[in-house]
Amino acid sequence: MQEMLITGRGGEGVVLASQLLADTFARGGFYVQSFPEFKAERRGAPLSAFLRWDDEPIRRRYKLRECDVLMSISPSPPPARAVATLRPGGLLLVNRETRFPHCGDWHVAHVPGSGIARRHGILSAEGRPMGNVAVLGAAVKLLLPDGLEFLEQAIRSRMGAKIAEPNVVAAQEGYRLCARQHTVATDSSYEPEPAVARPPLPVFSASFMDTRVNNTGSWSLERPALLAACNVCGLCALFCPEGAMRREDGTMVIDFDHCKGCGICEDVCPVQNAITMEEVLV
Amino acid sequence: MSMELPQGRTVLTGNEAAAVAVVLARAQQIACYPITPQTLIVERLADLTAERDDIVFANLDSEHSMFGYALAAERAGVRCFAATSSQGLLYSHEQLHRASRERIPLVAVNVNRSVVAPWSLEPDLADSMSERDTGWIQLYCSSAQELLDSILCAYRIAEEAMLPVLVCAEGFLVSHTAETVDVPSQAAVDSFLPPFQPPEDWLLDPNRPRAFSGLPEPNDYATYQQNVAEAHDLARTLIAEAASDFSAAFGREKVASLELSGDPNADTAIVAIGTIGETARELLTDDEPPLVVRVHAYRPFPGEELASVLEHVSHVCVIDRAPAFGAPGPLGEDVRAYGVTATDVVCGLGGSDVTPDTLRRALAASGREAIYLGVEA
Numbered sequence: 001m002q003e004m005l006i007t008g009r010g011g012e013g014v015v016l017a018s019q020l021l022a023d024t025f026a027r028g029g030f031y032v033q034s035f036p037e038f039k040a041e042r043r044g045a046p047l048s049a050f051l052r053w054d055d056e057p058i059r060r061r062y063k064l065r066e067c068d069v070l071m072s073i074s075p076s077p078p079p080a081r082a083v084a085t086l087r088p089g090g091l092l093l094v095n096r097e098t099r100f101p102h103c104g105d106w107h108v109a110h111v112p113g114s115g116i117a118r119r120h121g122i123l124s125a126e127g128r129p130m131g132n133v134a135v136l137g138a139a140v141k142l143l144l145p146d147g148l149e150f151l152e153q154a155i156r157s158r159m160g161a162k163i164a165e166p167n168v169v170a171a172q173e174g175y176r177l178c179a180r181q182h183t184v185a186t187d188s189s190y191e192p193e194p195a196v197a198r199p200p201l202p203v204f205s206a207s208f209m210d211t212r213v214n215n216t217g218s219w220s221l222e223r224p225a226l227l228a229a230c231n232v233c234g235l236c237a238l239f240c241p242e243g244a245m246r247r248e249d250g251t252m253v254i255d256f257d258h259c260k261g262c263g264i265c266e267d268v269c270p271v272q273n274a275i276t277m278e279e280v281l282v
Numbered sequence: 283m284s285m286e287l288p289q290g291r292t293v294l295t296g297n298e299a300a301a302v303a304v305v306l307a308r309a310q311q312i313a314c315y316p317i318t319p320q321t322l323i324v325e326r327l328a329d330l331t332a333e334r335d336d337i338v339f340a341n342l343d344s345e346h347s348m349f350g351y352a353l354a355a356e357r358a359g360v361r362c363f364a365a366t367s368s369q370g371l372l373y374s375h376e377q378l379h380r381a382s383r384e385r386i387p388l389v390a391v392n393v394n395r396s397v398v399a400p401w402s403l404e405p406d407l408a409d410s411m412s413e414r415d416t417g418w419i420q421l422y423c424s425s426a427q428e429l430l431d432s433i434l435c436a437y438r439i440a441e442e443a444m445l446p447v448l449v450c451a452e453g454f455l456v457s458h459t460a461e462t463v464d465v466p467s468q469a470a471v472d473s474f475l476p477p478f479q480p481p482e483d484w485l486l487d488p489n490r491p492r493a494f495s496g497l498p499e500p501n502d503y504a505t506y507q508q509n510v511a512e513a514h515d516l517a518r519t520l521i522a523e524a525a526s527d528f529s530a531a532f533g534r535e536k537v538a539s540l541e542l543s544g545d546p547n548a549d550t551a552i553v554a555i556g557t558i559g560e561t562a563r564e565l566l567t568d569d570e571p572p573l574v575v576r577v578h579a580y581r582p583f584p585g586e587e588l589a590s591v592l593e594h595v596s597h598v599c600v601i602d603r604a605p606a607f608g609a610p611g612p613l614g615e616d617v618r619a620y621g622v623t624a625t626d627v628v629c630g631l632g633g634s635d636v637t638p639d640t641l642r643r644a645l646a647a648s649g650r651e652a653i654y655l656g657v658e659a
Contacts (some may be wrong), residue, residue, distance in 0.1 A: 019460045023293045026462050032293060035459035057462070060564055061424065061455050061557035062637045 001054040002143075003064050007082045008073030009221065011043040011124060013132035016158070017073055018049035021136055023154035025053040028147045033058045044261070045219040046079065069093065070106075071139055073132050075114045076279075077102075093139055095131045099181060108181040111138035116173045120166040133167040137174025148175050216242070220261030222277040226252055230274040236265035285329035287465075294463045296456035299426040300365070300391050300449075301326035303433035306471045307389075309363040311338045313352040315345050318403050319453035320367040320393040327363075345370035349377035349390075356386045357486045357494075361437065361478040364388065367453060368395035368409045375413065378446075382417025383506045384495055385484070385513070387440035387447075389433060394556070395453045396632045404633020405452035407556065407604040411580075411612045417510045419447040419517055420581040424560045426463045429456060431536055432578075434466075435524040438475055442524075443517040444484070445510070450580075452603075454633065455557045466532055474531045514582040521579050539584035541576040542591060548573040550645060551592055554601040555580060555613055558630060562601070564638040565645075572599075572645060577613065585620035592617075598624040599645050602652070605631065610652045629655040 004021075008014035015036040022034035030053040037048045050064045070086050071093045072078035078094060086092060088105045095113035102108075113131025117123070122130045133155065140147045151171050156164045217223075224236075232252055237245040244259040245252055266275045287305055288294065294302065300323050304312065312331065316324045331337040342348040345366045352362040366374065371392050381388055396406040410420060421436060423429040429451045436447040451457060498506070518539065525538035541559065544566045551573040552562045559576025566574065575591060577584070592598050602611025605628055609615060614626025627644040630636040634656045647653050 019293070019295075022460050026291070026293045031462045033459060033461045034293075035454065059425075059560040060638075061459075061560050062635045065637070 001052055001056075001058065002069065003067045004051040004069040004071060005064055005067040005082055005085055006049040006051065006071045006073060007078055008047065008132070009043075010045045010047050010219075011126075012073050012128075013130055014047055014049050014073050017071075017132040017136055018051045020133070020151065020154045020158060021051055021139060022053070023158065024136075024140060024147055024151045025051075025144065027150035027153055028144050030054060031057050037063065043219075044221045048082070069139075069143065071135060073113070073135055075129075075131065091142060093135065093142065093178075095135050099179075109138060109142055109178055110181065111135055111174050111178045113138070113174060116170050116177065120170050120173075122163075122166050122170055134170040134174035137171035137176075138178030140171070141175045141178045142180070148172065215257045217244075217255070217257045217259050220256075220259060220280050222261040222263065223256060223259055223280050224254060224261070224263070224265050224275050225278050226254070226275060227273050229271050231271055233270065235268055235270060236275065239264050239268045285326070285332070287330060287468075289465055289467065291462065291464050293460050294426055294430075294465075295322065295458055295460045296423075296426040296429050296451050297322035297393065297458065298326050298460075299430040299463050299465075300433060300451075301330055302465055303430040304363045305330050305337070306466065306468060307363075307434055307437045307475055308361060308472075308477070309337065309389075309437075310360045311340065311352065311355045311362045313340050313342055313348040313355070313362060313364045315342050315348045315366065315370065317345070317367045317370040317395075319395055319405075319457045320365050320370075320391070322457065323365045323391060323393070345374045346377060349374045349381070349388075352388050352390070353377065353381055353384070353386050354486075356388050357384075357484075359478065359480055359485050362388055363390070365391040365393070367393045368397055371409045371413060372397065375416070378413055378416040378418060380495070381446040382510050385444040385509075387437075387444050387478075387480070389436045389440050389447050389449065391429075391433065392448050392450045393453045393457045394450055402632045403453070405455055405603075406631045406633065407450070407452070407602075407612075408631075410448060410450045411604040411606075413448070414581055414612060417445070417514075418581065419443070419445050419514070419521075419579070421447065421449050421521075421579055422556045422577065423449065423451040423456060424557045424576065426456060426459065426461050427534075428537070428578075430463060430465070431528060431532070431534075434471060434475060435521075435528055435536065437478075438524045439517060439520050441478055441480070442520050443513050444480070445513050445517060450556070452556050464534065470531060474528065518579075518582050518584065521582075537576070537578045539577070539579035540587060540591065541578060543574040543576070544571050546573060546591070547594065549595065550597040550599070551575055551595040552599050552601060552641060552645065553577065553588070553592075553613065553617055553624070556603060558601050558603060558636050558641070561636055561638060562641055565641055568642075580613075580616075583616050585616065588617060589620040589622055592622050597645075597648070598622055599647070600624045600626045601630075601636075601641065601644060602626060602628045603630040603636075604628070605654075606652070614652060625649055626652045627655050628652050631656070 018034040022032040033052040096110040097112045113134040114129040116134035117129035117131045244255040314324045352364045397408045440447045522538040525536040528536040555577045562574045600614040610626040625648045
């Protein structure tokens with residue numbers, strides 16, 4: 001039995017990717033099992049899906065603790081806790097234009113999934129490239145090299161014709177552009193490095209005693225950054241739907257544990273260059 | 283969006299498999315009220331029935347109305363379906379009692395989800411186990427395939443026993459898990475499941491106006507209850523017959539009341555229900571593998587059969603995925619009621635993961651009171 005963990009964010013098509021790949025393996029003659037990890041989180045929240053495939057019917061029913069393959073749908077680096085679940089000798093497949101700079105006791109392959117999606121106009125409602133199907137093309141190349149046709153069939157059976165066709169092309173391109181990397185050294189202390197130093201992303205935890213400890217800030221795709229021009233007028237705090245901004249000791253303070261990155265603060269800010277929205281890494 | 287009925291070997295989630303089964307069973311009225319994690323059943327049924335004028339798809343304003351609508355439509359001689367989860371099932375509680383004593387053979391799916399408080403969308407069996415004494419037959423499924431197959435069997439069992447059947451499957455673990463499923467042909471289903479033909483004198487008939495379930499004398503009231511108890515006794519046989527006919531007709535094994543895996547002479551046994559009964563099979567490759575007994579039919583409870591299977595087992599561990607405060611868990615209580623000495627372990631609550639290691643820890647435990655496992659700081 002092979003076990004795969006798929007990571008990404010709500011809205012990036014993580015669950016659909018796991019179902020398409022399950023369908024692909026099933027068409028290739030395997031028994032499959034694909035399921036998402038659901039929490040009380042929504043669009044933008046980090047989430048995972050699991051996939052198992054085997055020659056025999058699969059009867060185990062619990063979440064993956066370890067995996068043979070980790071597939072990262074997001075263009076941001078895969079979370080360290082997910083990489084830690086890779087079995088020695090496993091495969092890490094990332095959505096990246098360039099060589100993945102980290103290594104460990106696993107094989108690495110990268111595919112420019114988001115770039116492919118952007119080229120073919122496969123975009124989310126917010127205009128972000130949906131790289132999921134292109135990454136699947138790469139996964140099929142690595143795991144079921146004769147299965148591209150099955151992936152195409154799966155895409156066509158699960159998407160309307162208008163959406164299916166560009167996705168089929170994206171899958172073919174992902175298959176072609178997937179690059180296997182050679183692992184050069186062992187570095188098990190993988191930590192994704194953000195391009196810009198930012199406060200760490202909060203970990204979502206729920207409490208029924210006090211909802212203030214529910215760190216919904218982990219759902220944000222973007223977060224505001226205050227720039228020098230901010231005159232601390234406090235208008236953003238007035239409009240913030242999360243109550244995540246406040247004036248304190250002559251500056252604005254942002255509560256990133258609860259900021260969902262909606263960008264209303266940036267919209268209502270009357271001052272030029274006082275707030276900018278920055279991408280958040282998972 | 284209309285959707286074609288899938289055919290042959292395909293990949294479906296549990297919810298999709300349930301929707302497909304309902305259409306294959308030729309349900310004529312579908313009463314709906316969506317709730318997580320059942321929602322996809324409603325959505326897929328809407329897709330599958332969009333362009334069919336032989337199936338009425340009704341959105342109701344609550345689960346209580348949904349059951350009221352479905353029970354009345356059944357009484358008019360129409361095969362119906364309803365589905366819910368968790369709070370929705372609990373909200374329908376009084377309708378559930380009515381269904382069994384009025385002998386309405388409704389088939390409903392309950393996608394198991396834990397019950398507030400606190401709020402959770404994740405699975406345990408507290409919802410349907412809270413309804414175990416309402417007189418419904420309860421079948422617990424552990425895969426999309428078993429859910430599809432059991433819905434087909436459920437219509438036959440329900441209409442032969444004139445009892446409602448609740449087909450249960452855990453949320454997410456079954457409902458949202460996409461897996462390999464064999465979808466039977468409509469022709470094969472039609473020859474397995476005859477059309478709904480209830481007794482004439484049971485039907486609503488505008489030419490013969492009368493009241494149902496009016497205020498009977500105490501003895502008559504008691505007779506209603508006793509009739510349901512007797513129907514449950516009969517249903518044990520009907521469940522076995524339906525499974526045996528199903529296996530022959532469709533060429534794949536259909537579990538009747540209990541599924542046994544491993545050595546029947548093993549010294550220890552795990553008795554579980556739902557997906558935990560599947561995961562427990564991973565212990566069959568251990569050095570000292572237990573006998574694994576998965577309970578599929580929970581009501582009527584296959585107590586005699588279970589007691590006979592466990593007669594020579596020295597250590598029986600019952601796994602409950604539902605709490606019963608101040609007493610052993612529901613399944614543990616039932617197993618003990620048939621004279622089996624058993625340790626009852628409660629785990630998997632609110633969707634907490636049950637792995638082979640959880641079950642090994644459960645097997646190592648013993649005691650008279652329910653033991654709660656898997657509660658981590």
